[in-house]
Amino acid sequence: MLIGILLCLTVSACSTDLQMKVSGNLNxxxxxxxxxxxxxxxxxNQQKETALLFRQSLYANLQESNFNLxxxxxxxxxxxxxxxxxPAKFSTINPMHLGEILGTDAVIISxxxxxxxxxxxxxxxxxxxxxxxxxxxxxxxxxxxxxxxxSDFQGIAKIPTGIIAAILAPIYFVTNKLNLDRLTxxxxxxxxxxxxxxxxxxxxxxxxxxxxxxxxSGDIEKIKNAEKVRAKFHPFTIDESANFMxxxxxxxxETALKELVVTQLEPDSKIEPALPNLSVxxxxxxxxxxxxFAVFEVQPVMFDGEDSFDLDxxxxxxxxxxxxxxxxxxxxxxxxxxxxxxxxxxxxxQSSAIQYTIQVGAYKTQRFAQRLFNNLxxxxxxxxxxxxxxxxxxxxxxxxxxxxxxxxxxxMAKKLRSEENIPNFVTLxx
Amino acid sequence: xxxxxxxxxxIIILALFFGGCAAAxxxxxxxxxxxxxxxxxxxxxxxxxxxDVKEKDNPPHHIFREVxxxxxxYLGYTDVALVTIDKRxxxxxxxxxxxxxxxxxxxxKKALNADAIVMGHILEANNFTGGFHAETVVRAxxxxxxxxxxxxxxxxxxxxxxxxxIAAPSVVDIIQEQIENSKVExxxxxxxxxxxxxxxxxxxxxxxxxxxxxxxxxxxxxxxxIHPNHKLGANDLIQVRLYGQPGLKATFDIGSWRTSINxxxxxxxxxxxxxxxxxxxxxxxxxxxxxxKNKDGFASKKFYKSALANVEGxxxxxxxxxxxxxKRKSSFES
Numbered sequence: 001m002l003i004g005i006l007l008c009l010t011v012s013a014c015s016t017d018l019q020m021k022v023s024g025n026l027n028x029x030x031x032x033x034x035x036x037x038x039x040x041x042x043x044x045n046q047q048k049e050t051a052l053l054f055r056q057s058l059y060a061n062l063q064e065s066n067f068n069l070x071x072x073x074x075x076x077x078x079x080x081x082x083x084x085x086x087p088a089k090f091s092t093i094n095p096m097h098l099g100e101i102l103g104t105d106a107v108i109i110s111x112x113x114x115x116x117x118x119x120x121x122x123x124x125x126x127x128x129x130x131x132x133x134x135x136x137x138x139x140x141x142x143x144x145x146x147x148x149x150x151s152d153f154q155g156i157a158k159i160p161t162g163i164i165a166a167i168l169a170p171i172y173f174v175t176n177k178l179n180l181d182r183l184t185x186x187x188x189x190x191x192x193x194x195x196x197x198x199x200x201x202x203x204x205x206x207x208x209x210x211x212x213x214x215x216x217s218g219d220i221e222k223i224k225n226a227e228k229v230r231a232k233f234h235p236f237t238i239d240e241s242a243n244f245m246x247x248x249x250x251x252x253x254e255t256a257l258k259e260l261v262v263t264q265l266e267p268d269s270k271i272e273p274a275l276p277n278l279s280v281x282x283x284x285x286x287x288x289x290x291x292x293f294a295v296f297e298v299q300p301v302m303f304d305g306e307d308s309f310d311l312d313x314x315x316x317x318x319x320x321x322x323x324x325x326x327x328x329x330x331x332x333x334x335x336x337x338x339x340x341x342x343x344x345x346x347x348x349x350q351s352s353a354i355q356y357t358i359q360v361g362a363y364k365t366q367r368f369a370q371r372l373f374n375n376l377x378x379x380x381x382x383x384x385x386x387x388x389x390x391x392x393x394x395x396x397x398x399x400x401x402x403x404x405x406x407x408x409x410x411x412m413a414k415k416l417r418s419e420e421n422i423p424n425f426v427t428l429x430x
Numbered sequence: 431x432x433x434x435x436x437x438x439x440x441i442i443i444l445a446l447f448f449g450g451c452a453a454a455x456x457x458x459x460x461x462x463x464x465x466x467x468x469x470x471x472x473x474x475x476x477x478x479x480x481x482d483v484k485e486k487d488n489p490p491h492h493i494f495r496e497v498x499x500x501x502x503x504y505l506g507y508t509d510v511a512l513v514t515i516d517k518r519x520x521x522x523x524x525x526x527x528x529x530x531x532x533x534x535x536x537x538x539k540k541a542l543n544a545d546a547i548v549m550g551h552i553l554e555a556n557n558f559t560g561g562f563h564a565e566t567v568v569r570a571x572x573x574x575x576x577x578x579x580x581x582x583x584x585x586x587x588x589x590x591x592x593x594x595x596i597a598a599p600s601v602v603d604i605i606q607e608q609i610e611n612s613k614v615e616x617x618x619x620x621x622x623x624x625x626x627x628x629x630x631x632x633x634x635x636x637x638x639x640x641x642x643x644x645x646x647x648x649x650x651x652x653x654x655x656i657h658p659n660h661k662l663g664a665n666d667l668i669q670v671r672l673y674g675q676p677g678l679k680a681t682f683d684i685g686s687w688r689t690s691i692n693x694x695x696x697x698x699x700x701x702x703x704x705x706x707x708x709x710x711x712x713x714x715x716x717x718x719x720x721x722x723k724n725k726d727g728f729a730s731k732k733f734y735k736s737a738l739a740n741v742e743g744x745x746x747x748x749x750x751x752x753x754x755x756x757k758r759k760s761s762f763e764s
Contacts, residue, residue: 025686032690034729056630060500060623073506073637074728077644096717096733103646103721103729105686137731138686138719158600165600178453181627185620224715227658227737380735 016190020146021207025136027198029067029143033105035134036070036098037062038079041087041111050115053181054130057188058110064196070104078102087111091133094219097378099137106143108134114149117174123155124170126183132191133213140216142207144195150187152179222419223380229401229412356409357384358416360424361398369396376400379420402429454588454625456632460581468636469545469576469583473510474499476519477550477570490568490618491552497619498550498572501626506637510544518542539577546583548574554589557614562604564594564611568621572629584633590625592617649674649732652682652720656737664709664743672701672720674730679723684739685716693720710746713739 029035037059040051055072062069079085082101084093090109098107114129127149134144154173160166173179194205212220360376363369369385376383376398386397400416403409409426416422462468477491477498495512503509522541524533538547554569569589576583594607611617653671662668670682672693680693680701693703701722718734 028686028689053627056501056504057627059504060497060626063500063503069503071506072504073640074644076637077641078646080641081644099719100731100733103731105683105689136686138683138689138717141686154600158602160600169600178624178628181624185623185627220715223735223738382736 015151016187017149018146018190019148020144020191020194020205022145022194022198022201022205023141023143023207023210024201025141025210026134026143026195027066027201029065029106031066031068034068034070034103035062035106035108036075036102036104037072037108038075038090038098038110039087041090041109043112043114047112047115050128050180050184051112053184054110054112054188057184058108058132058192061188061192062108062195065192066198067106070102075102091213092215094215094378095135095137095140095213096216096219102137105138106134106136108132108144115180117180119170119174122160122166122170123153123157124174125151125153125155126174126180127151128180128183128187130187130191134195135213135216140212140220142211142213145211146191148187148191150183150190152183218419219379225415226380226382226401229403229408355428356403356406356426357399357401357429358409358413358424359397359399359427360416360422363396363398364393366396369398372398376420399427399429400424454586454590454628454632456584456586456629458584458632458634460576460583460634462634462636462639468634468639469578470508470636470640471510471544472502472507472546472548472574473515473542473544474502474512474548474550475515477552479552479555483552483555489552490555490622491550493615493618494550494552494568494570494622494625497622498548498626498629501623501630502548502633504630505633505635506640507546510542515542535577535580542577544577546574546576548572553587555618557611557617559608559611562608564604564608566592566611566617566621568618568625570625574633586629586632588625588628590621590628592621592624644728646728646730647675647678647722647724649720649722649730652718652732652734654718654734654737654739656718656734656739658737659740660737661740661742662707663741664707664711666707666741667704668707668718668739668741669704670702670718670720670734672703672722672732674699674701674722675724678725681721681723683717683719683721684741685713685719687713687716690721707741707743708746709743711741711743713741715740 037055040055042048042051059069059072078101084090084101087109090098090107095107099105110130110132112128112130114127116125116127118125118127128151129149130147132144132146132148133142135141136143152173154169156166160169194201361369361372363372373383373385381400382402384399384402386399388395388397401409401412403412406426413424413426416424460468474495477495479489479491483489499509499512518541522533522537524541539545550570550572552568552570554567556565556567558565567589568591569587571585571587573585574583575581592607592611594604594611650673652673655667655669656662668684670693672680672682674680676695676698678695680695680703681690682693682703683689683691684705688705691703691705693701695701701720715738718739720732720734721729723729
């Protein structure tokens with residue numbers, strides 16, 4: 001009898017199947033780092049309430065961890081603003097992109113795999129299965145990965161205390177909503193135990209090597225490749241590096257003011273085709289891989305303090321910047337105010353013989369060009385939008401990188417076709 | 431009468447069975463829909479406990495306050511940290527939870543810098559394990575009070591009970607719950623967690639009123655002196671410039687390897703900072719990431735994507751015995 005009860009206790013207790021691995025770097029997260037628990041992916045709408053409860057419980061439990069949590073309403077709003085409303089897609093988005101959107105150091109992406117209640121005469125059960133992944137947005141590293149199934153039941157195997165209990169207990173167990181709450185609470189408590197107490201980590205709990213999230217690894221590889229290409233045409237010079245901070249020290253206030261500007265075109269102003277100037281003349285504008293343009297007519301934003309800072313103007317400038325990145329010749333525009341000359345970029349492509357670029361699109365609608373520009377820029381490519389006129393119609397070319405060797409340009413074109421699935425052709429910059 | 435006698439035992443079992451598990455009912459006096467000026471900042475005061483509560487060794491009111499805070503933080507209120515509340519109350523000479531009837535609301539509002547408070551009072555707390563019987567009971571009353579108007583926003587009086595005994599449906603449950611209930615602190619934790627989970631479903635959540643306030647600081651761009659495929663060595667500098675909204679706090683990270691390196695605002699909207707590579711430093715393909723944080727705690731991040739940091743600082747220098755601990759250098763460490 002006693003053996004039977006013990007056996008029942010062993011096999012019929014609320015069961016947990018938890019498979020978890022964490023990275024040693026999880027320990028590095030401190031109160032200075034912020035983590036966002038993203039909305040939970042669900043399989044169907046019936047799981048909505050449980051998903052909310054799970055997220056709440058995850059949030060409450062992780063409040064006891066070493067890191068700081070971003071408030072859920074902030075997360076939800078920022079995701080909404082960026083059109084990311086489908087939790088099923090979170091795992092396919094580069095975590096670095098999520099880091100930029102949310103301003104967090106890590107994100108927790110979870111999925112409610114199964115919430116199941118079953119009843120069969122004298123047996124009922126509740127089962128819940130989740131998968132959770134915490135990814136470092138700065139590196140793409142998976143810091144915590146867990147798959148957990150938690151279940152409980154009422155039935156004959158628990159040795160009912162009587163006939164009534166044998167019949168009623170399973171019904172009551174499966175219909176009482178609080179039992180699902182309890183199961184959620186138990187599940188999350190076990191799930192987060194090691195994250196709350198990383199000092200208890202053992203070797204068996206940790207990844208054998210650094211694991212990078214698949215959504216990040218592809219983009220990192222692309223950036224590495226782009227780096228190689230850039231390194232080839234822009235070799236490192238000691239002078240350049242030494243001058244980096246000197247620029248700030250000698251002309252810091254001027255530089256900052258120049259950054260905080262907005263360009264206001266007259267309504268009838270025309271954007272002339274802006275082509276990159278391929279010859280390097282120190283005082284003349286050049287193609288800038290990062291700074292985007294060198295000379296431009298600007299109107300300073302007036303600010304007497306933080307309160308009067310024109311945020312919209314700054315955002316508008318960013319948008320305008322994207323369109324003006326290729327302005328190497330001084331654009332002929334009607335400006336409201338005086339012309340200011342931007343400081344030369346440290347990151348300029350300093351080749352005088354760049355001739356080839358890869359054209360990935362030409363659009364009548366600026367917005368479409370901008371979309372493709374943003375998409376490629378996000379992936380680490382040097383992208384340019386070059387307006388031009390075709391039969392009196394203004395159009396926008398989207399071009400990627402610039403090479404002096406046609407073979408290199410062709411290689412990049414192939415890469416764009418194979419990796420980004422973007423049809424393109426190699427063309428002369430001019 | 432005989433038939434009543436036959437039914438008596440099952441009825442008692444059923445009553446016990448269902449009795450202890452009623453859901454909490456929160457009375458909401460100030461619906462959010464009717465009040466756009468809803469309290470934002472909320473302080474959860476130290477919970478109190480009735481004097482006649484038997485549980486002297488492990489009074490659950492501290493656990494309850496912490497667990498409730500953890501759940502309550504999920505909602506769209508700005509929560510004052512518990513340690514901050516205690517510290518501020520202490521500064522006003524209040525060592526136990528203040529009674530709004532004794533301490534006027536204006537003073538309390540000023541002391542806590544909050545729009546509303548949550549007060550909790552444990553009316554009953556009991557944890558008992560013995561024989562076939564195990565139970566943990568927590569009965570508490572929680573009230574959220576608007577410190578501007580003095581009106582209750584919501585309150586709840588609920589008993590959370592975990593019971594196992596003669597009425598439990600199975601032998602396995604009886605034994606299991608006996609074991610679990612004997613861990614007093616954990617048993618209380620579970621009870622107050624269930625209490626909090628239930629209450630949370632009914633408390634007005636002002637999140638949707640605050641969506642408009644969510645605005646991250648603007649970073650226009652980030653620059654560094656690192657070059658593609660160039661390895662930095664000992665004593666080399668990683669220099670970073672960040673352009674964005676002026677007057678905020680800027681830091682930069684080198685991947686997750688070196689984080690929160692302070693930057694200095696050298697001109698309105700231009701922040702600079704650097705990190706000196708030390709002997710022994712080593713990192714491959716790390717992004718330089720700039721962060722700009724405003725006074726509300728909102729942070730923006732921008733990755734420098736044109737080059738990745740590669741550092742090979744060589745072998746670490748053996749520290750000399752007399753040498754004090756050398757802190758990693760960051761040019762603008764505060």
